[in-house]
Amino acid sequence: MAAKKLCESFSKSFIEEVQRWGCMKQTGVSLRYMMEFGSDPSHRNLLISAQFLHKELPIRIARRAIELESLPYSLSEKPAVLKVRDWYLDSYRDLRSFPEIKDTNDEKDFTQMIKAIKVRHNNVVPMMALGVQQLKKDMDPKIVYEDLDEIDRFLDRFYMSRIGIRMLIGQHVELHNPNPPPHCVGYIHTKMSPLEVARTASEDARAICLREYGSAPNVNIYGDPIFTFPYVPTHLHLMVFELVKNSLRAVQERFMDSDKVAPPIRIIVAGGVEDVTIKVSDEGGGIPRSGLSKIFTYLYSTAKNPMDEDSDLVTANAVTMAGYGYGLPISRLYARYFGGDLQIISMEGYGTDAYLHLSRLGDSQEPLS
Template identity: 25%
Template sequence: MTRVGLRFTGQCRKYSLPKFSSPITSHSYIDDDFLSLVSKENITKHIHDLGAYPSFSNILTPQHFYQNEVLLQYSQKLPHPVSLRQLAGYGRQLTKQKVLASANFVRLELPIRLAMRIRDLQTLPFGVVNNFHLAQIYESYYHLFNAFRKIPTINTLGENEEFCTVISAILDQHVFNLSHLMMGALESTIFNNLQQEDLDAFMSSMLRSRISRRVIVEEHLSLTEIHKKSPKQENPPDYIGEIFQSCNAEEHFGIVGKFIAASMAEYFPHPELMPDLIIEGDKNATFPFMVPHLHYLFGEILRNSFEATIKTHGHNKHKLPPVKITIIDSKKNVMFRISDKGGGIAHSKLKSIWSFGKSPELARESLANFHRIPGLQLYSNLQVTSAGSSIVETQLNGLGLTSVGDINKISTLTKKSTLELLITRPYKFKLGLGLPMCKVYADYWNGDLSMNSLEGYGSDTCLTLSKLGLHSNVVQLDRA
């Protein structure tokens, strides 16, 4: 019997409130007014939810173990390696046959890649996969897996239009997964359910797979749109796909710098004294990249430098030291050195900044902040909500956002890019996962991220991004 059978059949132990450890159930970082709502009467109302299967789940049922046989068949298949050059080949001169081939590739490939990640979740220790946030990811992935494996062969452009509508809607419905993944990592840290090395490997695997799936889907959507508008369009030899835009380094640092400054203006008593952003070197360097990923990389690094500078010098009444960016444009890479005078980091702590594992205290603080980020979509079961300034106002009782609450009653709001909301989040909502996330994103695209620090003075963060057009034959997208 597989581990999933032990978890989801009658042999598994009962769910309990502490195991589904959303921030609402941790008494150490919520206020007394909120705790007063969590009474015995409220818990009694939800006692039927404390069974072997989550009451809100359409997938985690007594029959799930037997349905798992279908998943096993897919998980034993191998994903098809894809390079950016192959994607570019479809886009340089499109035909009806190429568009249909791309559609059927997406249709066949995604169930395989999703099955691999579902199996990874199934083989996690019980205390990890029993986590509320990772259970939501499991539910979401299984929903996606079932949806894609049932789509028939796409033979006409009309059928492809319907297919694109479906996958666009699916992407919107499951935008919450990144938030769940990050919060699940923090809760696993609090309960010490995974060793730090295992947690980092799990997070890296899940993030890489997420990137590859979304690139494959979004590239097909863009190819379909291009063929519909300009069926005879021909692109230049260095073209590697519509979703990879030509990015000017100075321009995008300027855009992200304004985001970061705006997020801090409300909390810094003297906005006019905030650090300037000085850009030196090859300021006009251009390279192809995915703009959301680029902005996230730039944003988290700049946020750290600005925060450190304000923390170290903000008590003074004079202009704070600038944050300097040096850009070096080489044949195959673009390198960025972000230098600040924010006091630096102790050498003993440098290694830990790249890990998703945090101390329980920092993890609790980060979880609380996740729930306060305006607009960030946190809860799913395909009935989702955004976090707000007052969780109490959106729920009728203290169990509303825990595993025993009625998640289906949470209102559905407009969805936005999770990365965008993380970049523009207010300054006070520190998460502690920015650099580990950036490390994975940089590495995925054949880049690198490192930091040198002089304790008591400042830090140099070095980001190297590969010019993807020159490495488009590397099969990044096999990282399923």
């Protein structure tokens, strides 16, 4: 059915070309490579970067467009998923129809085009979430959720690929910034203080908690304030924000009607030789063991997707990841993208510890699939 839709909208030769490009080998890059290459954003290096993206992006985008065609349980036919597929095919076509990049003028035009592609894909996550919602609504209640781990695995691959595509585009675009902030190479901060990022992310999460509940537990942060390492601050902010927000919510709801003072969230930042680890601990009552396997799935969210069928994309732009329960699985992907990981350890009846491991060496290649 979905394949038919593709044939209706696009020519046979175009579909064959997408399939051919989707089978080509992707080329992963490491944080260290991006940092070293970007530290000299000369015309020559920007030209090399654009030529690399001109070949690499269509491969990555074609691969995802093909996968969007053959999802289980007719997920490919859901209107929201068809919309995402069309965004990917439009971006593929834009990239493939862009002529060879020979000089600085070509490179500038190319940069403007990929900037527009990044904007086109801004709402991919809520739109896919909407597709999953549409699927759940139409699904036979007899289907066992365990059978749906295929969809989880697809979404992990899909969102991981999206992180990579956005990182490559964003990094290239940011290298054009004539006045980069000190110690910044594109998106990468070469002397990032994890303590500082954790503090900002915690303040942002507390502001949301205050807005929702009228009060918020304190967050205490421990670690070396002068310790720094190269990383992408926006990625770290997103992950810590998510973990702290979950902890705040758990503690707030557990102690809301209690006469006890809500215990603080504790964040510990430790720098090792290979890893930087950030531990977020709360006394929010923990998660039962039977529920732990569900926290990294995209299918169990109890929260309402802020972008349901009735809402329009304009309001959805203001949405954070809070709305559709994707925060934890997507945070884990951000951690893994540069060779780290996220683990959740829980004591039911007491609280939860989240361990965010980040690779300090920056030399692991992007995980491509």
